[in-house]
Amino acid sequence: MKAGRRRVLPVVAGVVALLITIASVPLSIGEAVWDTIAYSFLPASMAIAGTVVAVRVRGNPIGWLMLAIGLEGGIGEALEGWGRHSGLPGSDVAGWASASLTYVGIGLIPVLLMLFPSGRLPSRRWRAVFWITVGAILLSVVSSTFSRTTTRTGSTEVNPIATPGPWADLAFSVGEVGLVVGLVAAIASLAVRYRRGGLLERQQLKWVLFCAAFLALIGPFAFAFYFESVLVQIAIAAILVALPIAIAIAVLRYRLYAIDRIISRTASYAIVTALVVGAYSLVVVSATAVIPSLPAVGIASATLVAAGIFLPVLRRVQHFIDRRFNRAQYDAVRVVEAFGDRLRSGSNPHLAGDELVDAVEQALQPSAVGLWMRRDASG
DSSP, X not given: OHHHHHHHHHHHHHHHHHHXXXXXXXXXXXXXXXXXXXXXXXXXXXXXXXXXXXXXXXXXXXXXXXXXXXXXXXXXXXXXXXXTOTTXXXXXXXXXXXXXXXXXXXXXXXXXXXXXXXXXXXXGGGHHHHHHHHHHHHHHHHHHHHSSEEEETTEXXXXXXXXXXXXXXXXXXXXXXXXXXXXXXXXXXXXXXXXXXXXXXXXXXXXXXXXHHHHHHHHHHHHHHTTTOHHHHHHHHHHHHHHHHHHHHHHHTTTTTHHHHHHHHHHHHHHHHHXXXXXXXXXXXXXXXXXXXXXXXXXXXXXXXXXXHHHHHHHHHHHHHHHHXXXXXXXXXXXXXXXXXXXXXXXXXXXXXXXXXXXXXXXXXXXXXXXXXXXXXXX
């Protein structure tokens, strides 16, 4: 019965989060369509991933934390949508509550990262930072609830339930500093785990670090142009949607080692794209300078050059990336290719079995390997 309850509770919480998120969509009418759709996927992805992890992995709070973030996101979206309709009762309070509730989700992300992937802190020394982050969440939520102004969706709004005096604003500033400290500490904890962890834990961390790398790449643009650039907002939303999926894959250990190939291919295509775009631009500029009266010639020439060099450059870059950063797969492929070459060149059939066992051991590194060979009845 207890086991059944443990499975039912996260499912119920996940369904509630999804229903609230779905209900927030019609309330958000009036916003940009992409904003309504993209930011509805954020709590939905957290809720779904959290439900799966909470059901499948017992004793690990990661799933429940993801469920809490998803539930907060759904409620926050619904309250924000409610607050946009001034004719609805309590719209001012709803909008303000949405802004205050946002800090719960923001603060729980560092907590989630500190506990990832085992559900425990890296060591006892991290307890102080952990509780500082929790305290910063509470302080930010309470102080933002009673502070005089807040910035929400790019515009400063006046709090209808503000308290007199500057204490709330000062406490809110302290809470924000605490959240920043918690986020920095969470990233540092991932680095500590990666340095101290074994092969399995490092593979789990790679999934989150892969998303974190993109977030670090887009982050500076978000701080500078978030409310001005739709592309930046969509990029941030896409990364945040991918984060719970990556966490779920890592915790459940589903296709864990595929991350090496994903990283390799992402790096390869990024480098090749930059090289091809550079070559295209160079040819266009050069051809236009030589034949200024026929710019179409430069564009056509650049297109042919880009199409011609893409695949050869991609193969060379992938080979280089695999050799340097995905060495295990690169070595495994080389071992299999070498074994195939020996067979095609007429290897001694009596040694083929031993060579096959050696190839499997080198390529796959199993804990044990055996070879069953059928004996010829005539022999």
